[in-house]
Amino acid sequence: MPQPAAKPARPDADLIAALEAANIHPLWDRYKSITPMTPAARDAPMHWRWRDFDPFAARAAAEVPIEDVERRAMIFVNPAFGGQTVTTANLIAAFTVLEPGDHAVPHRHTAAAIRFATRAEGAVTIVNGRRCEMHEGDLVLTPPMCWHGHINEGERRTVWFDAANMPLVCALDASFFEPGSREAHEFWKVDAGEERLWAAAGLAVPGAQAPDAHSPKYRYPGAETRRMLDAVAPGPDGMRVVRYVNPRTGGAVMPTLDCYAVRLGNGAATAARRTTWNTVCLVVSGEGRSTVGDRTFEWSRDDVFTIPHWTWASHAARGGDADLLLVTDREVYARLELAREEAQR
Numbered sequence: 001m002p003q004p005a006a007k008p009a010r011p012d013a014d015l016i017a018a019l020e021a022a023n024i025h026p027l028w029d030r031y032k033s034i035t036p037m038t039p040a041a042r043d044a045p046m047h048w049r050w051r052d053f054d055p056f057a058a059r060a061a062a063e064v065p066i067e068d069v070e071r072r073a074m075i076f077v078n079p080a081f082g083g084q085t086v087t088t089a090n091l092i093a094a095f096t097v098l099e100p101g102d103h104a105v106p107h108r109h110t111a112a113a114i115r116f117a118t119r120a121e122g123a124v125t126i127v128n129g130r131r132c133e134m135h136e137g138d139l140v141l142t143p144p145m146c147w148h149g150h151i152n153e154g155e156r157r158t159v160w161f162d163a164a165n166m167p168l169v170c171a172l173d174a175s176f177f178e179p180g181s182r183e184a185h186e187f188w189k190v191d192a193g194e195e196r197l198w199a200a201a202g203l204a205v206p207g208a209q210a211p212d213a214h215s216p217k218y219r220y221p222g223a224e225t226r227r228m229l230d231a232v233a234p235g236p237d238g239m240r241v242v243r244y245v246n247p248r249t250g251g252a253v254m255p256t257l258d259c260y261a262v263r264l265g266n267g268a269a270t271a272a273r274r275t276t277w278n279t280v281c282l283v284v285s286g287e288g289r290s291t292v293g294d295r296t297f298e299w300s301r302d303d304v305f306t307i308p309h310w311t312w313a314s315h316a317a318r319g320g321d322a323d324l325l326l327v328t329d330r331e332v333y334a335r336l337e338l339a340r341e342e343a344q345r
């Protein structure tokens with residue numbers, strides 16, 4: 001067998017070796033890794049079924065005393081991230097479990113987060129001194145550095161969905177975390193407070209104090225979201241979309257998280273789309289199928305799946321309408337002028 005001819009040494013091999021020894025890299029032999037032609041997600045799309053997760057909720061409630069932990073949350077992890085606690089790039093998604101009477105102590109951090117009430121009747125989140133009840137389908141923001149704590153005031157176990165951007169903040173090494181006190185009894189003795197000023201779309205109080213950085217409205221009731229999804233006309237592919245917005249700006253609810261409620265009509269699949277941003281999907285109601293990259297996910301209520309960036313995704317409901325919550329880091333990309341989207345017709 002003839003041996004393949006040895007690759008001739010490149011004429012600049014000695015120079016490259018000398019540069020590397022001096023901790024200098026030439027651009028010309030590695031520009032494809034320095035400036036990739038397109039994004040390439042590390043993670044394959046992934047799907048976690050509620051029915052597989054549900055037993056862990058019961059076990060965590062039984063085996064993990066809330067007094068011993070900051071949060072009784074269980075975070076979905078894609079092994080593509082090498083054991084790091086990451087659901088898809090920049091984002092984590094989780095479920096948090098509280099037993100009746102449990103308090104999850106106040107804290108605050110530079111990461112941005114949202115909660116979405118799935119099985120949370122009786123739970124309350126307090127954000128910056130405002131009591132935010134968690135009824136079916138309610139979205140509650142916990143913006144960066146806002147104090148927040150949770151309590152289950154009901155008589156049954158509560159479970160809600162969480163999403164946050166700890167992986168992004170940690171990649172930027174800009175995570176600050178401040179624990180609150182378990183003895184801060186006053187923290188829990190609040191009412192809705194100024195949340196009332198932002199409760200009604202189209203009505204604003206002149207001069208009301210509001211932060212520049214994120215939405216002054218923290219709670220987005222599920223009943224209103226469902227009414228909006230009923231009212232909005234479906235797009236050409238049957239998909240209805242409602243965006244959660246900052247009522248002052250009409251933009252994303254937070255500088256780093258952008259959330260959408262989607263209703264899929266029965267039957268037809270949506271046009272395949274891919275985006276430079278990352279998306280975590282929670283199945284709010286109904287059943288259906290999503291094709292994400294080369295995977296197909298058959299999903300039902302409270303399942304979670306990911307759409308990694310620049311990965312084609314298409315969705316179809318089955319047996320009736322289906323509602324999804326999409327939590328994205330789109331706003332990060334938009335602020336950096338990196339938001340791009342493509343659709344197949």
Ligand SMILES: [Fe+2]
Pocket residue numbers: 107108109113142148
């Ligand atoms: Fe938190």
